[in-house]
Amino acid sequence: MIGLGHYLIISAALFSLGIMCVLTRKNAVNVLMGIELILNSANLNLVAFSKFSAGNIEGQIFSIFIIVVAAAEAAVALAIVLAMYRLIKSVNLDRADTLKG
Amino acid sequence: MDKNLFSQIVFYCFAVVVVGSAAVVVFSRSLIRSAFALLFTFGGVAALYVYLGADFLAATQMVIYVGGILVLLLFGVMLTHKLYDLNLRGEAFQFLPALVLVLVVFSTLVFFMLRADWFSGGERAATPTTAAIGELLMRDFILPFEVASIFLLIALIGAALIVRRKSQ
Numbered sequence: 001m002i003g004l005g006h007y008l009i010i011s012a013a014l015f016s017l018g019i020m021c022v023l024t025r026k027n028a029v030n031v032l033m034g035i036e037l038i039l040n041s042a043n044l045n046l047v048a049f050s051k052f053s054a055g056n057i058e059g060q061i062f063s064i065f066i067i068v069v070a071a072a073e074a075a076v077a078l079a080i081v082l083a084m085y086r087l088i089k090s091v092n093l094d095r096a097d098t099l100k101g
Numbered sequence: 102m103d104k105n106l107f108s109q110i111v112f113y114c115f116a117v118v119v120v121g122s123a124a125v126v127v128f129s130r131s132l133i134r135s136a137f138a139l140l141f142t143f144g145g146v147a148a149l150y151v152y153l154g155a156d157f158l159a160a161t162q163m164v165i166y167v168g169g170i171l172v173l174l175l176f177g178v179m180l181t182h183k184l185y186d187l188n189l190r191g192e193a194f195q196f197l198p199a200l201v202l203v204l205v206v207f208s209t210l211v212f213f214m215l216r217a218d219w220f221s222g223g224e225r226a227a228t229p230t231t232a233a234i235g236e237l238l239m240r241d242f243i244l245p246f247e248v249a250s251i252f253l254l255i256a257l258i259g260a261a262l263i264v265r266r267k268s269q
Contacts, residue, residue, distance in 0.1 A: 001105075002112050007149065008214040013120045014142075016207035021127040023199035029177045033126055033139055036170060040146050043158075051153040051225050057233050060155050061242055064234070067165055068249045072256035074170045078177045079260035085181040 007048035014041035028081045028091045032074065039070045112152055119145035132178050136171065143167050154227035157234055 014037055021034025043063045050059025081091055088095050122141035129135045143166040150159035238246050 002109060002152070004219055005215055006112070006116070007153070009211055010116050010119060010149070012207055012210040012214065014123055014146075015210070016203045017120070017123045017127045019206060020199055020203045023202070024127075024194060024196055026194060027132060029174060029181065030132060030135060032177070033135055033174060036139065036166070036174075037123055037126065037142065040142070040166075043162075044146060044149060047150055047153045047155050047158060050155070052223075053220060053225075056225070057230060057237060060158055060230060060234060061237055063155075063158055064161065064238075065245060065249060067161060068253060071165055071169060072253055074173050075260040076256050076263070078173055079263040081177055082180060082264050091181045 004048055004052045007044060011041040011044040011048070014038075014044065026092050026094055028084065028093055028096075029078075031093065032077055032081070035077075036070065036074070039066060042066060112149075115145050115148045115152070118142075119149065132182075136175050136178055139174070140167060140171055143171065154225060154230070156229060157231045 018034045018037030018041065021037060022031050025031050025034065043066050046059040046063045050056055084096055085091055119142055122138040122145065125138035126135045126142060129138065143162060147159045147162040150162060
């Protein structure tokens with residue numbers, strides 16, 4: 001039978017892969033993809049707990065708010081990436097060091 | 102074939118799709134390939150939502166993540182690279198330290214998740230959730246709902262302001 005543990009392991013794997021993506025990539029858009037993976041793993045956890053807690057649907061509501069925040073985050077972050085590309089002609093995060101003295 | 106066994110096999114297929122395509126997102130050299138693998142990750146997570154009896158969330162996931170965020174990410178990839186630059190390589194660095202850290206994080210998470218004594222309230226039956234979610238949003242969660250709408254408005258105006266070209 002598929003239990004809570006199955007979903008928790010899948011979401012832990014998604015979370016770890018997202019962290020890996022954020023840590024190892026230099027391209028800003030690629031880092032954003034990692035952040036989306038992390039948000040998806042959090043959502044999966046919330047919905048799984050919602051299912052296995054007998055009739056509580058609040059977990060899904062939290063999940064909807066996370067999706068709202070993820071949409072806003074993607075829009076603003078891509079705007080920042082485009083502005084950065086216009087400024088330094090690159091999306092390499094190592095090159096975005098204008099504040100460095 | 103036994104119906105229960107069949108549904109378990111399909112569940113494991115979706116689990117493999119989700120984790121495998123997420124691995125492609127992380128380890129692929131090509132940015133476009135990462136973006137398209139993300140499509141399968143989002144779709145697989147939507148299928149897992151269906152397994153969890155969250156039909157409204159599965160539809161939302163398909164519409165917002167696949168139809169919105171993924172297209173936005175593809176725009177981001179296309180707009181920040183020259184079109185003749187076909188390979189679109191994404192560099193990777195700090196590979197080994199990150200791998201070790203991530204493996205430690207993953208094994209710790211799984212260890213404690215499987216050891217923890219989770220509440221066992223029983224499963225919720227897979228009934229349609231849209232009406233219940235709508236009632237909760239309009240009754241108990243009305244303030245966060247309104248705050249979220251203002252927040253989306255602010256975020257979109259801010260995004261438009263950031264990318265706007267400065268007039269001379």
